[in-house]
Amino acid sequence: MSEPVLIVENLKTYFDIAEGTVKAVNGVSFTLNKNESLGVVGETGSGKSVTMKTIMGLIKKPGYIPEGKILFHTDEFSKDGKKEYIDLTKLPPHQFTRIRGRHIAMIFQDPMTSLNPMYTVADQMIETIMYHQNVSELEARKRAIELLRKVGIPNADKRIDDYPFQFSGGQRQRIVIAIGLSCNPELLIADEPTTALDVTIQAQILELMKDLQNEFNTAMIYITHDLSVVAEIADKVMVMYGGMQMEMADVNTIFEKPTHPYTNMLLNCIPRHDAKKEDLEPIPGQPPIMLDPPNLCPFLPRCPRATDRCRKELAEFKEVEPEHFVRCWNPVADTRMEGDK
Amino acid sequence: MLLRVNNLKKYFPIKHGFIVEKTVGYVKAVDGVSFSLDKGETYGLVGESGCGKTTIGKTILRLYNQTDGEIFIDDKDTSYFFMKRSEAKEYLRKHYIDILNKETKKKSESEFLRDLPEYKKTYFEFLIKNGENKFIDFMLSDLKGKRMHFRRKVQIVFQDPTSSLNPRMTVGSILSEPLLFHGIAKNKNEAFDIVKEILVNVGLKKYHVDRYPHQFSGGQRQRIAVARAAILKPDLIILDEPTSALDVSVQAQIIKLLKDLQSELNAGYLFISHDLGVVRFISNYVGIMYLGRMVEYGDSDEIFDNFKHPYTEALLNAAPVPDPRKRRDRKQFIIKGQVPSPINRPKGCFFSPRCKYAFEPCSKKYPPYYEVGNNHFVGCYKYEPKS
Numbered sequence: 001m002s003e004p005v006l007i008v009e010n011l012k013t014y015f016d017i018a019e020g021t022v023k024a025v026n027g028v029s030f031t032l033n034k035n036e037s038l039g040v041v042g043e044t045g046s047g048k049s050v051t052m053k054t055i056m057g058l059i060k061k062p063g064y065i066p067e068g069k070i071l072f073h074t075d076e077f078s079k080d081g082k083k084e085y086i087d088l089t090k091l092p093p094h095q096f097t098r099i100r101g102r103h104i105a106m107i108f109q110d111p112m113t114s115l116n117p118m119y120t121v122a123d124q125m126i127e128t129i130m131y132h133q134n135v136s137e138l139e140a141r142k143r144a145i146e147l148l149r150k151v152g153i154p155n156a157d158k159r160i161d162d163y164p165f166q167f168s169g170g171q172r173q174r175i176v177i178a179i180g181l182s183c184n185p186e187l188l189i190a191d192e193p194t195t196a197l198d199v200t201i202q203a204q205i206l207e208l209m210k211d212l213q214n215e216f217n218t219a220m221i222y223i224t225h226d227l228s229v230v231a232e233i234a235d236k237v238m239v240m241y242g243g244m245q246m247e248m249a250d251v252n253t254i255f256e257k258p259t260h261p262y263t264n265m266l267l268n269c270i271p272r273h274d275a276k277k278e279d280l281e282p283i284p285g286q287p288p289i290m291l292d293p294p295n296l297c298p299f300l301p302r303c304p305r306a307t308d309r310c311r312k313e314l315a316e317f318k319e320v321e322p323e324h325f326v327r328c329w330n331p332v333a334d335t336r337m338e339g340d341k
Numbered sequence: 342m343l344l345r346v347n348n349l350k351k352y353f354p355i356k357h358g359f360i361v362e363k364t365v366g367y368v369k370a371v372d373g374v375s376f377s378l379d380k381g382e383t384y385g386l387v388g389e390s391g392c393g394k395t396t397i398g399k400t401i402l403r404l405y406n407q408t409d410g411e412i413f414i415d416d417k418d419t420s421y422f423f424m425k426r427s428e429a430k431e432y433l434r435k436h437y438i439d440i441l442n443k444e445t446k447k448k449s450e451s452e453f454l455r456d457l458p459e460y461k462k463t464y465f466e467f468l469i470k471n472g473e474n475k476f477i478d479f480m481l482s483d484l485k486g487k488r489m490h491f492r493r494k495v496q497i498v499f500q501d502p503t504s505s506l507n508p509r510m511t512v513g514s515i516l517s518e519p520l521l522f523h524g525i526a527k528n529k530n531e532a533f534d535i536v537k538e539i540l541v542n543v544g545l546k547k548y549h550v551d552r553y554p555h556q557f558s559g560g561q562r563q564r565i566a567v568a569r570a571a572i573l574k575p576d577l578i579i580l581d582e583p584t585s586a587l588d589v590s591v592q593a594q595i596i597k598l599l600k601d602l603q604s605e606l607n608a609g610y611l612f613i614s615h616d617l618g619v620v621r622f623i624s625n626y627v628g629i630m631y632l633g634r635m636v637e638y639g640d641s642d643e644i645f646d647n648f649k650h651p652y653t654e655a656l657l658n659a660a661p662v663p664d665p666r667k668r669r670d671r672k673q674f675i676i677k678g679q680v681p682s683p684i685n686r687p688k689g690c691f692f693s694p695r696c697k698y699a700f701e702p703c704s705k706k707y708p709p710y711y712e713v714g715n716n717h718f719v720g721c722y723k724y725e726p727k728s
């Protein structure tokens with residue numbers, strides 16, 4: 001197997017605010033291979049977006065990275081053309097522009113945050129392509145139209161000269177995907193790209209992303225709070241809670257053998273349209289507070305399996321079987337017993 | 342029957358011009374929707390953005406007057422309660438006096454009355470007995486009282502609890518306002534006693550009365566919004582995407598709360614959502630909407646297990662399920678394009694330009710409903726009985 005595209009080691013991102021320290025990301029580690037897609041799920045405020053913004057070098061004051069490494073495999077700075085691992089946490093901002101948008105692209109939930117309403121789609125795409133691919137304007141325009149076609153914009157050769165507001169929400173999101181892919185990145189990070197869209201449009205975009213990923217061999221990180229979307233698109237799943245990883249495994253394991261109490265309970269409280277459920281088992285309690293949290297399991301206040309040990313020390317993120325990691329003192333042994341059907 | 346919606350239409354005019362405004366067309370947001378709902382039951386409305394769900398909810402709540410159609414609550418005609426007097430008169434003429442005059446040309450009064458549904462009989466009997474003028478006077482009498490009663494009996498919960506709760510008022514004041522307004526509590530102390538009770542009922546604490554909305558999490562705020570809707574013990578609650586802004590784990594808490602509350606109040610719910618799983622879980626009946634009309638409706642389990650309409654098929658196959666082993670083979674179901682604008686609707690069946698089953702009759706006339714199962718109706722020519 002080839003080397004991973006991305007290796008994240010014990011990454012921490014904190015925000016110092018007046019009231020104390022928000023430990024938004026509190027020791028996250030994972031690796032990502034070519035053509036692999038990692039689904040990231042978790043409660044709101046669990047640190048999903050901040051983790052990805054950290055990887056993209058987008059953390060601003062009062063945020064900082066007290067610890068951790070983000071190793072990205074790239075030839076961008078190499079002298080002999082061979083790929084090497086660059087630690088993105090150490091990369092100065094002016095050098096980050098050589099990575100962001102060129103080797104790592106990001107798609108946000110609201111396409112308007114990534115599109116400039118004052119410029120036509122052509123203006124925005126051609127500039128990116130010329131900048132990153134070193135081609136003439138004419139060639140860049142040709143490539144841009146081709147990409148718009150790929151993402152399913154009808155009459156791409158004409159519509160490329162329209163402004164963002166002249167497109168529907170779903171089309172705008174596709175344009176953002178086209179722009180993201182225009183630099184042919186090694187890593188694509190999508191943060192809830194379909195949350196605001198209707199299911200039929202979401203299905204179109206998910207299929208599109210799967211196809212493009214296969215075509216370009218892109219590694220992908222897909223953030224969502226929707227477990228069904230994760231089941232649809234991810235190879236590997238990371239479940240976050242309170243700034244930490246609770247569980248990580250391949251997608252089938254997560255859905256069939258959820259071992260962390262949070263994952264397990266989360267799966268038992270989703271209503272399904274394809275099966276009749278007599279009852280739902282909500283997770284009692286409130287989402288965690290991230291301000292100066294104790295160094296304990298963040299799920300502790302809501303966990304029915306908690307024991308004295310959980311109140312004393314934090315469990316490690318441990319490999320319980322090959323490629324299946326869990327952070328818990330009392331993992332669920334024989335999994336999805338209750339609740340499902 | 343708690344709620345009857347008959348052939349409801351709501352058109353929004355599109356205006357142009359600076360000095361003289363001209364209506365140049367209509368957004369046909371809701372265009373002929375009928376359904377009914379009993380106490381203690383839930384009717385789910387699903388469909389993609391812009392198909393008219395919220396407009397139906399707001400029209401039933403009488404935040405809009407309908408363009409056409411009738412809304413009966415508890416077998417009382419509420420359609421004209423919030424109209425101007427002249428409009429209300431016009432409504433009553435069109436829906437009662439004209440009907441009576443027209444029908445009794447063809448048949449006798451007693452025959453006409455016999456053929457009427459029970460809930461309309463009283464109105465027409467009164468009209469026949471007392472004549473037009475007395476009928477209108479009677480219907481328009483005490484409109485203020487009728488409105489007050491209506492506002493007490495029908496409540497709504499919106500998607501976004503943050504914008505629907507006044508940030509400058511404590512939870513106690515927010516919740517005691519309707520109690521004082523409707524004279525259910527005589528003073529603030531009495532109101533606060535009731536408020537504390539309902540707070541516990543929705544899973545909050547008595548001491549929360551003195552807090553402000555921003556001091557709560559999103560899920561807790563939605564509990565407050567639910568408490569506000571429930572505090573007057575309404576008969577009908579319209580829930581417009583009440584869980585869409587919430588985390589999965591909190592969403593389940595709110596759904597459970599709504600279910601418990603329903604068995605306590607025996608209220609009817611109109612549950613609006615684009616989340617098909619949530620709708621299936623909570624609803625007894627569902628209506629699948631497309632461009633202002635229902636394309637398929639009936640018993641919830643029946644619809645979800647035996648859906649027939651090509652749009653329902655596309656919608657349900659597009660919605661992912663939390664099971665990775667069920668993915669991959671769905672490409673065939675994906676529908677192309679997007680929902681057309683309600684200003685410029687396709688000819689014939691509105692779904693025809695995107696429908697892979699479309700055949701000859703589809704582009705001519707909008708299809709009628711065919712019964713395809715026990716309380717299961719489909720508006721699609723594929724199901725026209727062969728004769």
Ligand SMILES: Nc1ncnc2c1ncn2[C@@H]1O[C@H](COP(=O)(O)OP(=O)(O)OP(=O)(O)O)[C@@H](O)[C@H]1O
Nearest residue numbers: 015022024043044045046047048049050051225290
């Ligand atoms: N600039 C900032 N300053 C202070 N705190 C921040 C900042 N940005 C994020 N946070 C905090 O960091 C935590 C993690 O936020 P993050 O946006 O990563 O959550 P998330 O998992 O993406 O949630 P969601 O599902 O709601 O998008 C939250 O508690 C948030 O309030």
Ligand SMILES: Nc1ncnc2c1ncn2[C@@H]1O[C@H](COP(=O)(O)OP(=O)(O)OP(=O)(O)O)[C@@H](O)[C@H]1O
Nearest residue numbers: 353368370389390391392393394395396397615683
């Ligand atoms: N006050 C209004 N004036 C003009 N048009 C309106 C008004 N309210 C709604 N519409 C239009 O009517 C149609 C139906 O809107 P509605 O809000 O009922 O849809 P919805 O099904 O609730 O959608 P969503 O899922 O996005 O909430 C849309 O095309 C909308 O733009």
Ligand code: SF4
Nearest residue numbers: 297300303310328329
């Ligand atoms: S470590 Fe303890 S509190 Fe945390 S999830 Fe496991 S059992 Fe629950």
Ligand code: SF4
Nearest residue numbers: 690693696703721722
């Ligand atoms: S009536 Fe025709 S176009 Fe409409 S849904 Fe049925 S088959 Fe498709």
Ligand SMILES: [Mg+2]
Nearest residue numbers: 048049050191
């Ligand atoms: Mg986020």
Ligand SMILES: [Mg+2]
Nearest residue numbers: 394395396581
């Ligand atoms: Mg709506």
